[in-house]
Amino acid sequence: SYDQLSPSLKSCFIYSAMFPKDTELEKEILTSLWIAQGYVKDEGQGIEAVAEYYFNVLVQRCFFQDIDDDGDEGKITFKIHDLMHDMAHQAMGKEIFIAGSTTSNLGKHIRHLFDAAPRRHAKGFITKSKIRSYIKDDEDASDSIRFPLSALVTNWRSLRVLDLAQLCITELPNAIGELLHLRWLDLGGNKGLKRLPESFTKLINLQTLLLVRCYALEELPEDFAKLTNLRILLVEEDGLRHMPSDMEKMTCLTRLNTFIVGQRKSSTKREARLEDLRVPRNLKGYLKIYISPSYKHSKRYGGGGGYLCNTEHLNTICIKWPYGEHEEERNGNDDADVLEDLQPHSNLKVLAIKRYPGLGIPRWAREDGLAASLPNLVKIVLEYCDGLKELPWLG
Numbered sequence: 001s002y003d004q005l006s007p008s009l010k011s012c013f014i015y016s017a018m019f020p021k022d023t024e025l026e027k028e029i030l031t032s033l034w035i036a037q038g039y040v041k042d043e044g045q046g047i048e049a050v051a052e053y054y055f056n057v058l059v060q061r062c063f064f065q066d067i068d069d070d071g072d073e074g075k076i077t078f079k080i081h082d083l084m085h086d087m088a089h090q091a092m093g094k095e096i097f098i099a100g101s102t103t104s105n106l107g108k109h110i111r112h113l114f115d116a117a118p119r120r121h122a123k124g125f126i127t128k129s130k131i132r133s134y135i136k137d138d139e140d141a142s143d144s145i146r147f148p149l150s151a152l153v154t155n156w157r158s159l160r161v162l163d164l165a166q167l168c169i170t171e172l173p174n175a176i177g178e179l180l181h182l183r184w185l186d187l188g189g190n191k192g193l194k195r196l197p198e199s200f201t202k203l204i205n206l207q208t209l210l211l212v213r214c215y216a217l218e219e220l221p222e223d224f225a226k227l228t229n230l231r232i233l234l235v236e237e238d239g240l241r242h243m244p245s246d247m248e249k250m251t252c253l254t255r256l257n258t259f260i261v262g263q264r265k266s267s268t269k270r271e272a273r274l275e276d277l278r279v280p281r282n283l284k285g286y287l288k289i290y291i292s293p294s295y296k297h298s299k300r301y302g303g304g305g306g307y308l309c310n311t312e313h314l315n316t317i318c319i320k321w322p323y324g325e326h327e328e329e330r331n332g333n334d335d336a337d338v339l340e341d342l343q344p345h346s347n348l349k350v351l352a353i354k355r356y357p358g359l360g361i362p363r364w365a366r367e368d369g370l371a372a373s374l375p376n377l378v379k380i381v382l383e384y385c386d387g388l389k390e391l392p393w394l395g
Contacts (some may be wrong), residue, residue, distance in 0.1 A: 001061050002087055010091070011039040012054050013063055017080060017088030017115045018135060024066075027076040028255070031055055032208045032232055036160050036183035037132065048254055048281070050232070074285040074315065102219045104257045106131070112161075132181075133161040149173060157181075165189045165210070173188060177202035186210040188234075193217050201226040208232040211239075212257075218245045228252060237290040237320070247276045254282045260382055262292030274341065283311055288318040289342065297334045297341075305341040312384070316350040323355050323384070336360060348374055352381035359389050369393035 005013065013033045019025060031051035034040050040051045059078070066079045066377050080088075094109040099117050106113065106125050112133035134156065147167045153175045160181050166189035175204040177199025185203075188210045189194060194217060201223045209230060211217060212377055217239045224244035232255040237280070242262035261274055274297075277289075319342055321335065343364040346349060351374065360366075366374045370380070370392050380392065 001063075002091070004082075005057075005061075007207040008039055008041065009036075009054055009057060013058055013084075014088050014091055014096065014113065015039065015133075016058075016064075016110060017085050017092070018098070018133075019080075019139070020098075020114075020116065021082055021085050022079060024077050024079055027055055027078065028074075032217060033133075033161060033184060035231075036207055037161075048284070069364060126155055129157050130158045131156045132158055134159060135161065135163045136165075138166065150175065153179060158334045160184065162186070169193055171195065172197055172200070174199045176200060179203065180205065182206055184208040187214060188212040189214075191215050195219075196221050198222070200224075203227065204229065206230055209234070211235045215239045231255065233257075237288065241294065243276070251281050254284050256287060256291055257281055258288045260290045260292055262294045274338075277307045278310055281310065282313055284313040284315075286318070287311070287314050288320060291319070291321050291335070293322045295338075297338045305343060307341055308344050310345075312345045312347045314345065314348060315383070316352070317344050317348060318352040318354065318381075319356070320352075321355040321357055336362070337382075340364075344374060346374060347376055349376055350379045350381075351377060352382070352383065353385060354383040356385040357387055359387050361388070361390055361392050365392035366390075 002010070002013070015034065015037060016025070016030060031040075031048070031054070034051055034054065035047055040047055040054065043050055055064070059067060062081060063084045064078045065081050066077075068077045069075075070077075094107060095111040096112045096114075097106065097112070098114045099106075106129055108127070108129075111131060113131055113135070115134065134152070134347070147164075147169070149164070149169065150169075150173050153173055157179060158181055159179050161184040162179070162182060163186045165186045168306040169187070169190040170192040171194070172187075174197045175196060180202070182203050182352050183205050184207060189212070191213060193214050196217070198221055199219050204227065206227050207229055209227075209232070214236050215238055217236070218241050220240070220243075222245070225246035228249060229252055230250055231252050233253060234255075234257045237258050237260060240260050243260050259277060274289075311317070319339065335356065339356060339358060340354070340362040343362065370377055382388065382391075
């Protein structure tokens with residue numbers, strides 16, 4: 001079965017087996033890694049569609065197993081069959097290497113590295129090399145040993161994939177902007193990371209950026225929209241105060257987990273607003289729209305609704321308001337107008353509204369009923385909408 005795979009599918013499968021046996025992998029993450037390495041070629045229907053086709057072929061041929069779909073948010077996880085994992089390791093050759101606690105140096109032919117060694121061993125093998133992937137084992141966040149990030153950035157300039165998740169990083173070196181080949185970067189779980197350096201926007205080839213659980217990161221660089229090749233951006237609603245400005249330029253985005261609507265404290269550029277969601281792009285899957293405590297809805301900024309008119313590829317939308325001590329900050333704001341202007345596209349299948357402080361439902365859910373405005377809707381969630389006096393008409 002392996003011998004019958006195309007060269008591209010063989011590369012994708014072998015790369016997947018970098019991870020240890022019995023590792024639960026996430027489909028979206030793995031396919032974005034394939035794309036970053038250039039294993040997936042756009043054949044006219046979109047590069048993500050080709051990657052999904054590759055994934056489905058490997059599932060159908062039993063290379064992947066234990067498929068689990070969590071439903072609303074579209075997160076699909078899986079594992080590699082043990083026998084297939086062994087087969088892949090036999091076919092890996094010298095380009096893929098798994099480092100352990102006894103690793104002292106890397107061979108000159110190694111291009112993709114999975115680091116399973118304790119953090120204190122990493123500095124020993126970070127020397128001049130043409131490494132293209134650095135992926136590490138899950139770290140103990142309590143490990144106080146500092147990761148040699150500056151040495152890595154200095155020595156591995158050919159990196160396309162860089163996994164820096166959960167390394168207790170509080171700041172990135174300016175030299176990060178010199179990784180011009182970088183296409184995939186995971187900074188998730190670095191809870192003390194407060195800012196990204198201005199040089200970050202030099203990463204013009206970056207396609208995937210993961211910033212989940214970066215709770216101290218309040219804003220992105222001023223010129224973040226220069227990253228026009230970015231396709232996946234996952235951020236943390238409990239960190240960022242607002243989205244970067246000029247997001248209308250980021251038309252390659254196909255996956256954005258959360259759009260945070262808020263005001264900047266001071267800036268020479270306007271803040272990202274709901275109208276930035278109108279920009280034609282192929283956002284797919286799940287999107288959460290978080291109305292931050294600072295947001296003031298205003299019709300004069302282009303209002304009038306239609307903010308979600310170009311979201312025909314989204315299956316699920318969650319509109320969420322603040323909770324706890326932040327709820328009082330929004331007293332007196334026009335939250336009813338916000339919801340009125342967020343009428344979803346008719347293709348939507350799942351709609352969740354959480355902590356909505358208003359009393360009534362919008363016209364698009366009342367006059368002709370949701371069956372008319374959202375004919376494909378199969379599920380609606382109303383959560384902690386304590387002030388709501390009426391329910392949407394479902395007939």
